[in-house]
Amino acid sequence: MFKGKKIGLALSGGGFRAAAFHLGTLKKLNELGVLKNIDVISTISGGSVVGAYYVLNQSNFDSFVENFQSILKKNLVLRACISFSFIIRVIFLLATIFIFHNFINSYSWTIVYSLLLLIFTGCFLYIIFPTTKLIRQQYESLIYKGKKLKDFPDQPKLVVNSTNLETGTLFSFTKEYSFDSSYKYPPFNVNPDFDTKDLSIATAVSCSTAVPYFFSPTVFRFYKDGKQIRSKLVDGGVYDNQGIYRITSENPNYKTDIVIISDASSPFVKKYFGINPLPVLGRIMSIMMKRIKSVQFLQSIYEDKEDELWEIGYFSLDWNYENCFLGFYNAVRKHNLRQHLMEFFKITNEMKEKKELMIDHLKKSIGYEKIIENGLSNEEIEFIKKIGTSLSSLSQDEINLLINHAATLTEIQVKLYCPFINS
Numbered sequence: 443m444f445k446g447k448k449i450g451l452a453l454s455g456g457g458f459r460a461a462a463f464h465l466g467t468l469k470k471l472n473e474l475g476v477l478k479n480i481d482v483i484s485t486i487s488g489g490s491v492v493g494a495y496y497v498l499n500q501s502n503f504d505s506f507v508e509n510f511q512s513i514l515k516k517n518l519v520l521r522a523c524i525s526f527s528f529i530i531r532v533i534f535l536l537a538t539i540f541i542f543h544n545f546i547n548s549y550s551w552t553i554v555y556s557l558l559l560l561i562f563t564g565c566f567l568y569i570i571f572p573t574t575k576l577i578r579q580q581y582e583s584l585i586y587k588g589k590k591l592k593d594f595p596d597q598p599k600l601v602v603n604s605t606n607l608e609t610g611t612l613f614s615f616t617k618e619y620s621f622d623s624s625y626k627y628p629p630f631n632v633n634p635d636f637d638t639k640d641l642s643i644a645t646a647v648s649c650s651t652a653v654p655y656f657f658s659p660t661v662f663r664f665y666k667d668g669k670q671i672r673s674k675l676v677d678g679g680v681y682d683n684q685g686i687y688r689i690t691s692e693n694p695n696y697k698t699d700i701v702i703i704s705d706a707s708s709p710f711v712k713k714y715f716g717i718n719p720l721p722v723l724g725r726i727m728s729i730m731m732k733r734i735k736s737v738q739f740l741q742s743i744y745e746d747k748e749d750e751l752w753e754i755g756y757f758s759l760d761w762n763y764e765n766c767f768l769g770f771y772n773a774v775r776k777h778n779l780r781q782h783l784m785e786f787f788k789i790t791n792e793m794k795e796k797k798e799l800m801i802d803h804l805k806k807s808i809g810y811e812k813i814i815e816n817g818l819s820n821e822e823i824e825f826i827k828k829i830g831t832s833l834s835s836l837s838q839d840e841i842n843l844l845i846n847h848a849a850t851l852t853e854i855q856v857k858l859y860c861p862f863i864n865s
Contacts, residue, residue, distance in 0.1 A: 447752055448481045449863060450689030450698030451598075452705075453489025455679035456759075457651075457831035460488030460706035462514050462841045463759055465507065466848025467704040468496055472503055473849075474856065476863050480598045482696050484688040486678040488706070488831070490602045490650035494643050495585055497600045498593065513585055517835040521584075522576040531571060535559065568658035577657065577833065578648035591617055591646060592639040601688045601696055603678035604649040607659060612681050613673055614688060615646035623693070625671060632666040649675040651833070683707045690751065700860055703756040704848065707831075753780065755859040757851040759844075760827050762820055763810075766854045767801040774800070786861055808857040817850040818843060 451471070453464045471477040485493035492510060499506040522528060538559065543552040563570055582588065594600050594617040606613040609624035615638060625634040638646075649660045654676050664671045681687070684705050689698045757766070773779040774794055787807055793800035805811070818826070826843050829836070836844075856863070 447699040447863075448697070449476070449479055449700045449702070450482045450484060450696075451480050452685035452689055452701060452703045453483065453485045453493050454685055454703070454705045454707045455487030455489060455651075455677065455683045455831075456706040457488045457833055458491075458514050458836055459759075459826070459829045459831050459844065461492040461510075462836055462844040463706035463848045464489055464492045464704050465510060465514075465841075466845035467702075467852045468492070469507060469845060470849040470852040471702070471856070474853065476702075476856065477503075479863065482599045482601065482689050482698055484601045484603060484685040484696070485650065486603050486683055486685040487651045487653070489685055489704070490647045490678070491581075491585070493600055494594075494602060494647050497595055497598065498586070498589060498643075500595065511838070511841055514836045514841055515838070516584060518577060518580045518584070518833040520834070521580050522573070525576060525579065527579070528571070528576055535563065535570075572658050574648050574652045574657045574660055577651070578642075578644050581644035581647055582642065586643040586647070589643045590639065591615060591620075591641050591643060593643070599696065602646045602650050603682065603685060603688060604646075604652070604675040605678055605680040607674040607676060608672060610681075612678065612687060613649075613675050615641070615649070620646075622673065625666075630669070630671065632669055632671060636662075636664045636666070636671075650678045652676045654680060679707070699751065700753040700863060701751065701755070702852075702856065702860065703754070704852070705756065705758040706844075706848075707759075753783075753860040753862070755852075755855045757848075757855045759847070760823065761851060762823055763814055763817055763850060763854060766851070766858065767804050768797075770804060770858055771797050771800050783859065783861070804858065808854065810854070813853045813857075814850055816846045818847045823847065 451467075453467070454460055456463070468477060471480070483493050483497070495510055495513070496506060499509070539552065539556055542555045543549075546552065546555075596617070599616065602615040604613050604615070605611075606622050606624070609622055611622060611624045613622040614620060617639070619635040620638040620641070621635045623634050624630070625632050645660070648657075651657070652659065652675065657676070659674045659676050662673045662675065664673070678685075684703055684707065686701070686703060688696045689701055691697060770779070774784070774789060787804060789800065789803075793803060822843055826840070826847060829840055829844070
């Protein structure tokens with residue numbers, strides 16, 4: 443049944459926390475013999491950091507894992523802030539205040555000037571402090587070391603996704619070309635594929651990780667069919683933070699039959715304590731992301747016809763292991779489970795009526811007790827949920843917990859929902 447099916451892997455956003463989590467996913471898929479059969483990897487933000495590094499180093503998997511853990515221990519945000527380019531800008535601003543004060547010799551007017559300078563800096567923040575460029579320099583020197591998109595391998599196909607502020611949809615980088623399908627429609631009416639083979643991987647990944655507000659958009663100008671096309675790119679998670687869209691859309695180059703989704707995005711916490719505009723803005727973003735995720739799953743996953751999307755293995759960082767089986771049971775009860783999975787696990791009518799019976803049967807079928815030997819306790823899962831989603835460094839203990847949790851969830855969900863790809 444598995445022969446001839448294309449497999450897609452989606453790696454979500456979530457900064458270095460997501461990158462470490464996805465490292466565990468990749469490790470387990472490699473152990474199961476699945477990773478070598480992946481046809482397309484679709485990545486977002488933190489998933490792009492690890493996805494790009496993996497495909498460049500897949501020939502030596504053990505070395506890839508070891509080296510990437512070293513990368514995760516580096517604080518890219520701090521390194522960007524202490525870079526020469528950043529410091530010289532800060533010195534220049536402070537120097538203008540010092541010069542102004544010595545020229546006017548008035549503390550009152552110096553305070554006024556400082557406030558005006560602060561407002562001016564805020565209005566032109568991305569010009570004065572091109573934050574995405576500073577992070578891109580860190581990617582270039584520490585991770586990708588001059589590699590270009592054309593250096594990606596043919597197998598698996600990697601799709602690095604960003605959000606195009608001009609079109610409101612995904613702009614995706616691949617080895618062959620980069621594209622935004624919106625451009626083939628009015629008012630653009632041009633070929634949506636752009637030649638970016640010589641673009642640096644660091645640039646593509648920096649676009650995918652450019653979280654709005656904190657990082658500046660990256661502007662590209664392309665000339666197609668006699669028209670100038672401008673793309674302004676930010677974090678891919680604004681449009682699709684799970685990376686699902688490309689491997690479930692109609693594009694035949696990237697659409698797959700089996701999808702595995704490693705989701706390390708921030709769980710929505712139903713508590714809010716903000717008392718000023720900035721937390722309110724952050725909360726609004728969280729609600730919008732939650733809504734986007736729900737719509738994305740509804741359109742691409744839950745409403746999919748069985749003959750179009752054959753198997754779906756999804757797992758999220760905030761899950762505990764028992765709930766994986768409860769989810770399977772509920773899918774059976776709601777008639778949402780693929781029929782061939784019902785037959786594979788020999789689900790009887792008695793099991794449908796007795797939750798404990800079905801769950802025990804499933805656990806024995808996949809060897810659950812062996813799988814969870816390196817799994818996390820509920821307290822440890824709560825701990826990793828609170829790890830930040832920035833590009834700041836992680837400790838080895840945090841990395842180990844994230845890897846082990848992802849590996850455990852990956853094996854459970856793949857064996858439950860994609861049993862043929864590792865059989």
